[in-house]
Amino acid sequence: MIFIICLLIVIILMLFLYIFILKKEIKRIASRVGNVRSEDSNALINKELEEKNLVILIKEINNTISDINKKEINMNIKTEELKKMITNTAHDLRTPLTSAIGYIELIQDNDIAEEKKEKYIQIILERLQKLSYLITNLFEFSKMISNDNKIEMKEENLIEIIEGCIANFYDDFIKENRQINFKHKNSKVEIITNKSLLARAFDNMIINAYKHSKSNLDIEIFEENGEVMIKFINKLEDNNLDINLIFEKFYTTDISRTNGNTGLGLAIAKEFIKLTNGNISAIKEDGLLKMIVTFTNIN
Amino acid sequence: MLNIIKSDLYRIFRGKGIYIAIILMFIIIGVSVFLMSPGYIGTTVMIDEDTNQGMTPEYLELMEKVSKANNILDIREIMKEHAEFDLDKQIIGANTNLYYLFIVVVFIVICVDLSDSTAKNTLSSAISREKYYIAKVCTVMIIGVFMTLLNNYGIYFLNIIFNGKSFSSDFIEFTKYTIIQIPIILGMLSILIGIAFITKKKALFNGLTIPLLMIIQLILQGAITIFHLEQTIMTDWELQYMISNLANNPSTEYIIKASLLAIFYVIIFNLLGYYSFKKSEIK
Amino acid sequence: MNEIILKTNNLTKKYKEFIALDNVNLSISKGDIYGLIGRNGAGKTTLMKIITTLSNKTAGEFELFGKKDNNLTETKRRIGCLIENPAFFPNLSAVNNLKYYAIQKGIVDNKQIDEAIELVGLSEAKNKKFKTYSLGMKQRLGIAFAILDNPDFIILDEPINGLDPIGISELRDLFKKLNLEKNITILISSHILNELYQVSNKFCIIEKGKVIKEITKEQLDEECSKCIVIKTNETSKVAVILEEQLKTKNYKIIDNTEIRLYDYLENSSKVNKTLIKNDIDIISLYESGITLEDYFKTIIKEGK
CATH class of the missing domain: 3.40.50.300 (P-loop containing nucleotide triphosphate hydrolases)
Structure with missing residues (x-):
């Protein structure tokens, strides 16, 4: 009889002890969470008691902390990009503007011949057009990083889109005695995509070929195994081109930067192609630069 | 702190050392049970006549028959026919043997960590030296008590199986005797722990602890003889005697004496160990 | 920060x-x-x-x-x-x-x-x-x-x-x-x-x-890099010549008497010639720069 009472007392004491230990552990976890929040730390919460539900709680807290950290890192990256962009853009906008102003002052100050005036006015126009192009790039870039728009995807004819882009720049190429050759087997290749995003992407790729090469531009389309591949091929001018970096924001070769390129064209192209569920890559081969765009969602 | 205990238990039961120690323990138990006589490692302790059954005529007759027998199986037959005593209690009276197995336990838990420098990994993380020390003490004591219980109840059940109920004591009584032994076992463990933290080196620890028991017995006996001290100093207080006494109907007074000694050992040796550890460099 | x-x-x-x-x-x-x-x-x-x-x-x-x-x-x-x-x-x-x-x-x-x-x-x-x-x-x-x-x-x-x-x-x-x-x-x-x-x-x-x-x-x-050290009292003139005639901006004006140029490291004679052609008074012009090891050895010695 006494034995049973003793046993009961021992059991009750042990239960109290267990509750006490549990409470202590909960307090400790709370204190740790407080610490991790206030310090700028990589640390996660650890466990000191092997209690299943507390461990699950700790795992969920750790997941939350990790998510917050990731978001912070992303935000820092975006802020850095923004800062870089502002600096670079200010620099890039200033150049054609200063130049245009210089020429206007030339026209104002001196008595110069009509032809020269014409020539200067043409140059001013070009400078301002370049300025306009840069500003457009800027807007697109800012749209890209704010990620606000919902993208509408519908069925479009890829061939039509490409032909439209080619038409935009055909004259520029011809003026320099260069061709844009478009090879395709069918007259229709249907994919689900967003027409304007894709068109801008291809525009940028064609502009890129125009600016950084002196050769013809070949565009080829292949359909294979449910995939569509579009190749942009032109001769490589600058062998120092780092193929791993060409789609990075702000990457240009040294000479190009001084000619007023933002280095954003291909970065935007890549982003827009990704947004329309495509893939883009580039290789250097036999003195040629080949950029390959792939889509896998054709009908 | 619980984490350190958990991790050490994980490591130890993944290794081989502890299992070898347990197997050795069962071998000794098995032999003791089978031979129907407690086996001592080291100096054989003559159980004092006063505390034993006494030299009754039946006992002398029994011994005569036993000495005439040729092999162990015959001895067992004779014993079973003519004798009846609590063999299991006698065997756990020889539990000082566990000292040598405890050396292995303390070695694996503490010496390996300090000597091979793996302690620096632990101590440079979020643990203070106090908690580390307490955790190690707890781990050693948990394993020590576990092995003692394994030892004692192993003896109890093997004894029933091999020798039958006539040589076995009542389960509750046996449990009582087991519990009485625990404090001094903890004392023993504390001595080893203290030495481990003071020496910090594997070889030094082994060299000191393995002969320690015997050396102390020799010194004590020598002092008693030379200085004409009471023999009861030896028979009441020395470790091996004490454990054997505790298994033999000890008086309540004696149990209290033994527990106080045990508490003394636990406190003193842990304090010594801790202070030596606190100031030291971690190699 | x-x-x-x-x-x-x-x-x-x-x-x-x-x-x-x-x-x-x-x-x-x-x-x-x-x-x-x-x-x-x-x-x-x-x-x-x-x-x-x-x-x-x-x-x-x-x-x-x-x-x-x-x-x-x-x-x-x-x-x-x-x-x-x-x-x-x-x-x-x-x-x-x-x-x-x-x-x-x-x-x-x-x-x-x-x-x-x-x-x-x-x-x-x-x-x-x-x-x-x-x-x-x-x-x-x-x-x-x-x-x-x-x-x-x-x-x-x-x-x-x-x-x-x-x-x-x-x-x-x-x-x-x-x-x-x-x-x-x-x-x-x-x-x-x-x-x-x-x-x-x-x-x-x-x-x-x-x-x-x-x-x-x-x-x-800075302390170790290879550079051409130009010691002269006409540092601003030298700066202009470096930019306009030698087409490099990769230099640093250390003080009134010293410019360090980090270009043309293999061709210091060309720099010399260009400066002389422009009537610059050069006190001295030499190649400098030490290996990390030598720098380390020097620092240790100085520390003694």
Whole structure:
């Protein structure tokens, strides 16, 4: 009889002890969470008691902390990009503007011949057009990083889109005695995509070929195994081109930067192609630069 | 702190050392049970006549028959026919043997960590030296008590199986005797722990602890003889005697004496160990 | 602006008569990769042991994450370290060794073990017993242990000891990655200046327990880099000529009498000729720049 009472007392004491230990552990976890929040730390919460539900709680807290950290890192990256962009853009906008102003002052100050005036006015126009192009790039870039728009995807004819882009720049190429050759087997290749995003992407790729090469531009389309591949091929001018970096924001070769390129064209192209569920890559081969765009969602 | 205990238990039961120690323990138990006589490692302790059954005529007759027998199986037959005593209690009276197995336990838990420098990994993380020390003490004591219980109840059940109920004591009584032994076992463990933290080196620890028991017995006996001290100093207080006494109907007074000694050992040796550890460099 | 991770104030350590650390003052900020350079026995390991509480200081103070050195138990959680030889249990595999420590630290997600092993390149050997490991593999496990529990500050004592060149290069990339992606501050010690140069942004040269010099990478570059030193009183004229005629902006005006040019290093005679052609009064023109080793030797000598 006494034995049973003793046993009961021992059991009750042990239960109290267990509750006490549990409470202590909960307090400790709370204190740790407080610490991790206030310090700028990589640390996660650890466990000191092997209690299943507390461990699950700790795992969920750790997941939350990790998510917050990731978001912070992303935000820092975006802020850095923004800062870089502002600096670079200010620099890039200033150049054609200063130049245009210089020429206007030339026209104002001196008595110069009509032809020269014409020539200067043409140059001013070009400078301002370049300025306009840069500003457009800027807007697109800012749209890209704010990620606000919902993208509408519908069925479009890829061939039509490409032909439209080619038409935009055909004259520029011809003026320099260069061709844009478009090879395709069918007259229709249907994919689900967003027409304007894709068109801008291809525009940028064609502009890129125009600016950084002196050769013809070949565009080829292949359909294979449910995939569509579009190749942009032109001769490589600058062998120092780092193929791993060409789609990075702000990457240009040294000479190009001084000619007023933002280095954003291909970065935007890549982003827009990704947004329309495509893939883009580039290789250097036999003195040629080949950029390959792939889509896998054709009908 | 619980984490350190958990991790050490994980490591130890993944290794081989502890299992070898347990197997050795069962071998000794098995032999003791089978031979129907407690086996001592080291100096054989003559159980004092006063505390034993006494030299009754039946006992002398029994011994005569036993000495005439040729092999162990015959001895067992004779014993079973003519004798009846609590063999299991006698065997756990020889539990000082566990000292040598405890050396292995303390070695694996503490010496390996300090000597091979793996302690620096632990101590440079979020643990203070106090908690580390307490955790190690707890781990050693948990394993020590576990092995003692394994030892004692192993003896109890093997004894029933091999020798039958006539040589076995009542389960509750046996449990009582087991519990009485625990404090001094903890004392023993504390001595080893203290030495481990003071020496910090594997070889030094082994060299000191393995002969320690015997050396102390020799010194004590020598002092008693030379200085004409009471023999009861030896028979009441020395470790091996004490454990054997505790298994033999000890008086309540004696149990209290033994527990106080045990508490003394636990406190003193842990304090010594801790202070030596606190100031030291971690190699 | 940056949080100060470690700050020592006249930190001293004496072993009886021998002075291992002599009034060491240094400061490590968040995000640094701090290279501690010194010869064998200079006190690098001693310093690391004191700041991780493995050893007790004799005098002075230090602060870790702003906490004083007598109150560090919670703060040590944020550190990972590999000090002296990597020590692990010989009969356990890499995974089990790390699992032992993961249990000790109360790590909830065991994936951290596999991630750490992968980051240091030990995935293939992770189930082999530690006693079979080569020196390089042991070193890697030590580093895996240091990064196991998401530290904010890792302390590595000669981590590239025993690694082959490819291993060293992989570790170098790992350190840079940890520093950039997770903003981990790193303290590395070595006696090989060239190796530390490739990763660190700050250096501290220590000799016989004393800090001889604390210097940033930019300052080191300046003091060591190869350049053409042009000594002249007409520094602004020279600057214009460099830009317009030699088409380079890669120069620095040190003071009224000295310009350092970091271009045309193979062709200093051309620079000479151009300046003379433009009637510049050149006091002297010479090539300068020393190797890191020579710089190190000079500093040690000066410190004596």
